[in-house]
Amino acid sequence: MLASLLLLMVMALLGRLSWKLQRAQVRNMEQRIAHAQRVEYLAFHDSLTGLPNRAFFTQLLTQGLHHSRRYNKQLALLFLDLDRFKMINDSLGHDAGDELLQEMGRRLNKAVRVSDVVARLGGDEFVVLLPEIETLTQAEIVAAKVLSVISEPFTLAGQELHITVSIGVAIYPRDGEDEQSLLKSADIAMYYAKERGKNNVQFSSEELNTVSLERFALESSLRSALENQEFKVYYQSKQDMKGHVTGMEALLRWQHPDLGLVSPMEFIPLAEENGLIIPIGRWVLKTACWQNVAWQNQGFPELSIAVNLSVRQFFDKGLLVDINTVLQETGMSPALLELEITESMVMHDVKQAIQILRELKKMGVRIAIDDFGTGYSSLSRLKDFPLDAIKIDGSFIYDMTDCTENKKLTESIIEIGKTLSLTVIAEGVETVEQLNYLRSISCDQFQGFYANEPLPATEFAAMIQASTIMNNPAARSFKV
Numbered sequence: 001m002l003a004s005l006l007l008l009m010v011m012a013l014l015g016r017l018s019w020k021l022q023r024a025q026v027r028n029m030e031q032r033i034a035h036a037q038r039v040e041y042l043a044f045h046d047s048l049t050g051l052p053n054r055a056f057f058t059q060l061l062t063q064g065l066h067h068s069r070r071y072n073k074q075l076a077l078l079f080l081d082l083d084r085f086k087m088i089n090d091s092l093g094h095d096a097g098d099e100l101l102q103e104m105g106r107r108l109n110k111a112v113r114v115s116d117v118v119a120r121l122g123g124d125e126f127v128v129l130l131p132e133i134e135t136l137t138q139a140e141i142v143a144a145k146v147l148s149v150i151s152e153p154f155t156l157a158g159q160e161l162h163i164t165v166s167i168g169v170a171i172y173p174r175d176g177e178d179e180q181s182l183l184k185s186a187d188i189a190m191y192y193a194k195e196r197g198k199n200n201v202q203f204s205s206e207e208l209n210t211v212s213l214e215r216f217a218l219e220s221s222l223r224s225a226l227e228n229q230e231f232k233v234y235y236q237s238k239q240d241m242k243g244h245v246t247g248m249e250a251l252l253r254w255q256h257p258d259l260g261l262v263s264p265m266e267f268i269p270l271a272e273e274n275g276l277i278i279p280i281g282r283w284v285l286k287t288a289c290w291q292n293v294a295w296q297n298q299g300f301p302e303l304s305i306a307v308n309l310s311v312r313q314f315f316d317k318g319l320l321v322d323i324n325t326v327l328q329e330t331g332m333s334p335a336l337l338e339l340e341i342t343e344s345m346v347m348h349d350v351k352q353a354i355q356i357l358r359e360l361k362k363m364g365v366r367i368a369i370d371d372f373g374t375g376y377s378s379l380s381r382l383k384d385f386p387l388d389a390i391k392i393d394g395s396f397i398y399d400m401t402d403c404t405e406n407k408k409l410t411e412s413i414i415e416i417g418k419t420l421s422l423t424v425i426a427e428g429v430e431t432v433e434q435l436n437y438l439r440s441i442s443c444d445q446f447q448g449f450y451a452n453e454p455l456p457a458t459e460f461a462a463m464i465q466a467s468t469i470m471n472n473p474a475a476r477s478f479k480v
């Protein structure tokens, strides 16, 4: 009796133990499944926004393309890139940047149908897939809706901010028949949206893709141009109204092995975009200073030299160190170095620009505002900038003798310059009539083809030495 009771108890205990064991096994299994699901979720979703990531998006795009092919449908791919995201990250911090990306994801999802796909490819790049569209207008409507939802203010780090986005759109099958080509077409179109002033939508086209291929080829040779010593600096004189040379401007040229001399207008925007402008700009500065010092050592008079700074260079953290190093290494006098910046550059971030300009002034270099009159600098702002000179944009000079409006505008700019005690230089002077008129309205200096076209160093030196510029009467009174 006792034995049976004991047996029953042992069996009950064993049963309980086995049940516990089973429960533990089930729990363990559940945990493993949950873990596997989590791993799978993370592999296919962006951890910050919860949106499909690039890998998942590629699968969804593949499925969408299969479907479109089978049912002979069009599909639209919107490629989005936030404008000035880096600036937000840099100025407000990465937490604010993360918050912005999360809110972007939420707003994008709200702007499209549940059957559409919103994904984050990485960084500030998002894509929207419209799997079945009948007409291009549908894609246009969605893109406009996206611009509109993003235009609502964002509150980040306690500040209300207005954010914009650039959108490129590619349509299957018109702009690409597979994932890669469709994504590439949309990306190129987005890039053009940026170029056209950001905050807009561009549809892909064959023309855009061809231009982009040419740019790609130019960009890859630009990467090796510095190393291959393909850059040259040309020099154009600045003169006072009596024709005395007061200085020169250093202008960059690219002697491309196949394309010949490439204009800076073609490659500086590219270099600006991919960051190559920093080493290239440093090289121009060093070459120009070195050349100026070499000429002085050869007995040339003390002529100033102006060097253009691009926006990326101007706001680059290494700018002050770079200039200081070049001055030290070349022995260039800071007072003879003039840095040319544009109005739009300083308007980009007025507070920081003033700070940088003050630091540059402390070094003793001169600052000139280039292409003056084409930007939007208000007069009240202008007086806050520590400047030495303004250069009237060539577009005012070009037809000034026939255009009363441009004559008046030029007079006003000269007056502004005088009021602020700045040297006023007229750019793009090509005729004696223009020069005479500028002289009559007390412009201080001029620059342009009338004096000389930009020349390689040896020719410029010969010109100075001969004290003559292309039989130009303005050059007869050169004092060299």
Ligand SMILES: Nc1nc2c(ncn2[C@@H]2O[C@H](COP(=O)(O)O[C@H]3[C@@H](O)[C@H](n4cnc5c(=O)[nH]c(N)nc54)O[C@@H]3COP(=O)(O)O)[C@@H](O)[C@H]2O)c(=O)[nH]1
Residues within 6 Å of the ligand: 236, 249, 250, 251, 252, 253, 263, 264, 265, 268, 281, 284, 308, 309, 310, 340, 370, 371, 394, 427, 428, 429, 430, 447, 448, 449, 450, 454
């Ligand atoms: N960031 C840098 N920008 C640079 C550098 N070198 C040049 N540039 C910028 O590229 C733009 C085009 O320059 P460029 O083709 O050299 O044209 C200059 C002159 O050649 C031209 N010019 C001069 N006189 C006349 C004239 O009488 N008529 C006429 N039609 N054109 C003339 O104008 C340009 C002067 O440039 P700027 O004084 O700087 O405005 C130009 O925006 C350059 O700034 C570089 O090293 N870095």
